[in-house]
Amino acid sequence: MSAEFLVACDVGYQxxxxxxxxxxxxxxxxxxxxxxxxxxxxxxxxxCGKTTVLNLMAGFLQPTAGVLTLAxxxxxxxxxxRTVVFQGDDSLFTWLRTIDNVAFGLRMRGVPKHKRHAVAxxxxxxxxxxxxESKYPGxxxxxxKQRVQIARVLATDPKILLMDxxxxxLDAQTRGRLQDELVEIWRKTGKTIVFITHDIxxxxxxxxxxGVMTSGPGAQVGAIVPVDLPRPRRRGSPGFGEMWExxxxxxxxxxxxxx
Amino acid sequence: xxxxxxxxQHLAPAALGWLRxxxxxxxxxxxxxxxxxSIVGMIVLWHVVAKSFxxxxxxxxxxxxxxxxxxMIASGELFEHIGISLQRILTGFLxxxxxxxxxxxxxxxxxxxxxxxxxxxxxxxFVPSLAWLTxxxxxFGIGEISKVLIIVxxxxxxxxxxxxxxxxxxxxNKLRAAACLGATPFKSFLHxxxxxxxxxxxxxxxxxMGNSFATVVAAEMIAxxxxxxxxxxxxxxxxxxxxxxxxxxxxGALGLVTDRFFRYLVVRFAHQYGPIE
Numbered sequence: 001m002s003a004e005f006l007v008a009c010d011v012g013y014q015x016x017x018x019x020x021x022x023x024x025x026x027x028x029x030x031x032x033x034x035x036x037x038x039x040x041x042x043x044x045x046x047x048c049g050k051t052t053v054l055n056l057m058a059g060f061l062q063p064t065a066g067v068l069t070l071a072x073x074x075x076x077x078x079x080x081x082r083t084v085v086f087q088g089d090d091s092l093f094t095w096l097r098t099i100d101n102v103a104f105g106l107r108m109r110g111v112p113k114h115k116r117h118a119v120a121x122x123x124x125x126x127x128x129x130x131x132x133e134s135k136y137p138g139x140x141x142x143x144x145k146q147r148v149q150i151a152r153v154l155a156t157d158p159k160i161l162l163m164d165x166x167x168x169x170l171d172a173q174t175r176g177r178l179q180d181e182l183v184e185i186w187r188k189t190g191k192t193i194v195f196i197t198h199d200i201x202x203x204x205x206x207x208x209x210x211g212v213m214t215s216g217p218g219a220q221v222g223a224i225v226p227v228d229l230p231r232p233r234r235r236g237s238p239g240f241g242e243m244w245e246x247x248x249x250x251x252x253x254x255x256x257x258x259x
Numbered sequence: 260x261x262x263x264x265x266x267x268q269h270l271a272p273a274a275l276g277w278l279r280x281x282x283x284x285x286x287x288x289x290x291x292x293x294x295x296x297s298i299v300g301m302i303v304l305w306h307v308v309a310k311s312f313x314x315x316x317x318x319x320x321x322x323x324x325x326x327x328x329x330x331m332i333a334s335g336e337l338f339e340h341i342g343i344s345l346q347r348i349l350t351g352f353l354x355x356x357x358x359x360x361x362x363x364x365x366x367x368x369x370x371x372x373x374x375x376x377x378x379x380x381x382x383x384x385f386v387p388s389l390a391w392l393t394x395x396x397x398x399f400g401i402g403e404i405s406k407v408l409i410i411v412x413x414x415x416x417x418x419x420x421x422x423x424x425x426x427x428x429x430x431x432n433k434l435r436a437a438a439c440l441g442a443t444p445f446k447s448f449l450h451x452x453x454x455x456x457x458x459x460x461x462x463x464x465x466x467x468m469g470n471s472f473a474t475v476v477a478a479e480m481i482a483x484x485x486x487x488x489x490x491x492x493x494x495x496x497x498x499x500x501x502x503x504x505x506x507x508x509x510x511g512a513l514g515l516v517t518d519r520f521f522r523y524l525v526v527r528f529a530h531q532y533g534p535i536e
Contacts, residue, residue: 058435058439078439080439086436090432090433091432092433093433093436093454095455105440108441156440
């Protein structure tokens with residue numbers, strides 16, 4: 001399936017004018033087309049507007065110019081077809097056990113308890129959290145919490161997973177393991193993934209295509225780099241270093257343009 | 260070379276040593292021992308100071324207070340006062356919390372509602388309930404209703420403000436997560452805002468409970484013929500300082516017991532909503 005799936009067309013975003021002071025646009029004339037089932041990494045320096053792009057895709061924000069569509073329909077509000085894995089752990093429902101966190105989306109749809117728990121257990125198994133279902137988020141490690149978030153979004157069977165630097169706060173070892181597991185989950189489920197990161201190596205390791213964002217204000221997706229390295233990838237795999245260099249050169253040249 | 264230690268460090272182990280000797284079953288832990296030592300020490304100090312320097316009418320010692328307490332228990336007078344005060348406190352506290360918690364949740368979540376009611380909340384929370392005592396008695400009589408209303412009033416603002424603070428403290432990502440998992444605004448309110456705010460509501464209720472104790476005394480002093488506040492104020496007429504002390508001890512003990520009980524309920528039934536200290 002090669003038809004474009006999630007499309008951003010001339011999208012601009014600008015925070016509302018406050019006390020007569022007009023802010024600079026965060027994004028302007030941003031164009032992007034995602035293919036169904038692909039693993040897309042959005043790469044860019046901090047503060048360039050990556051999270052704003054994700055918030056627009058999720059429907060938390062509305063673009064001030066242009067339009068975003070998913071499978072031909074404009075994105076107007078948050079919906080269970082586009083679920084978000086957030087950066088920190090403050091999005092977990094601390095008063096619910098792990099299994100009820102994962103089953104939350106199904107509960108919102110009115111799925112009866114035994115059924116939604118059965119589904120939640122499946123996804124907890126997928127993210128290697130068997131036996132943790134009755135713990136509260138406060139009792140889990142950072143890596144486990146991010147696994148709960150991944151299981152929680154998968155359980156609602158979304159069309160697209162939006163991930164905002166989900167492994168940014170984890171130690172290197174845990175991050176490495178979760179990156180591998182995420183690729184495995186993506187292969188098993190066939191979901192479309194939009195993954196935001198500022199780490200070139202992470203993007204090269206995970207993505208089918210990497211969209212390099214220009215620095216703001218008025219940020220856009222500049223170059224789109226296909227990563228055609230065979231999977232499973234290792235940081236030492238042939239071609240990995242060259243790909244890293246290639247993307248790094250693009251980022252540096254874009255930054256040179258700005259300054 | 261001899262080590263020079265502060266006096267405190269000499270005394271504490273000595274006191275603990277004695278208590279350990281008394282605690283033959285060995286069930287009491289170090290921290291508890293310090294509590295007990297502190298309480299026993301204070302009662303002894305009270306006794307010594309009262310006996311040495313004052314007349315009993317001016318400053319009654321613990322033995323006299325205890326004897327008066329026994330008399331009042333025997334005559335049934337004490338439990339009558341305690342019962343009626345506790346009833347007023349709990350009724351007002353529960354009604355006030357039942358109004359303020361939902362109101363705070365709605366005001367915290369719906370900007371329009373907040374804009375309408377917030378000015379009144381911010382204004383009246385600075386007006387102590389006792390300022391209303393005369394108008395309330397004028398409008399509702401000197402019966403139970405007035406006293407309960409005064410406590411409802413005291414409770415409402417504390418629980419309301421705490422609940423609103425709680426709503427403001429919800430991590431935006433929790434509400435966003437709920438929205439992208441398919442929660443409607445109402446479901447999000449029910450399944451995220453309410454449970455996430457519960458620790459703040461409970462903390463507000465606990466603070467309000469303390470204020471209710473203070474308020475009931477004042478209300479009973481001015482407009483009642485029963486209750487601990489009445490006992491304290493009425494005993495003044497006969498210089499029955501020992502009875503006043505009984506009232507004071509009962510208030511402290513009742514407050515402590517209800518607070519512990521409240522904490523127990525929270526830990527037992529609501530621990531997953533976040534710790535409350």
